[in-house]
Amino acid sequence: MSLDIDACLALAVRLADVAGAIAMRHFRTAVAVDDKPDTSPVTIADRQAEQAMRALIAKDFPEHGLIGEEFGADRGDAEFVWVLDPIDGTKSFITGRPLFGSLIALCRAGRPILGVIDCPAARERWVGAEGRPTTHQGRAVRTSACPRLAQAALLCTSPFMFEGADREGFDRLRRSVRFALWGGDCYGYGLLASGYADLVVEAELKTHDWAAIVPVVKGAGGVMTDWQGRELDFAADGRMLVAGDPRAHAQALALLRG
8 A cells, every 4th residue: 555655744743733732731730630450540631632633543544543542453453553642641741740742653564654752841843754854843853973871861761660680681771871860751752863862761661652753763863672672563562772873772782681
């Protein structure tokens, strides 16, 4: 099946606009918070934003599949599948932190080819697509050169996601970098794409958490794999290593593997 990538990019931007407007309507209000079966929080903003995005995709590309954090999969085995995280960083959202964002990806045969990181409270947006340079606020960005881990700034959403052997690998890496910072959710990946951070390491991510990140990072010159150095697809185990410089990626990968 052929694909009009420009039409898909235009839709992805519209999806980000719609999701961001809904999120900001509820941000820093007395919004009710529910617990999902996995104990993670969800709000009406998450649900409304995903519903609005699903409706737009169904209108423009009814033959495409959908995977969303809040409403699951619809034709997830289609050749082209949109992957949506309406509010990445719901915990940040409900506590008034402005670093949450919407993640929007389009995948072909399980591999991301288009991605948007939109952080409406920060008014920042990164857009990436296969074969094109990543943009931030409409201008092309590049990752930073970082040939040695001792020079690297490492970001991670939370140190509590690492357990057992994963924790040992992460601690080896953390002790080898210049410094490590916690928090930031999807915003940290945008900072890496723009050259301000050098590494992001995560575990326990689901498809909707990482799919949009891949085209953004790659289009800026970075590398994003699992902890074994493999390309990411729908079968990925949730452990991600992202680097702005392939040299830092190789060094970090060796430490994570032990």
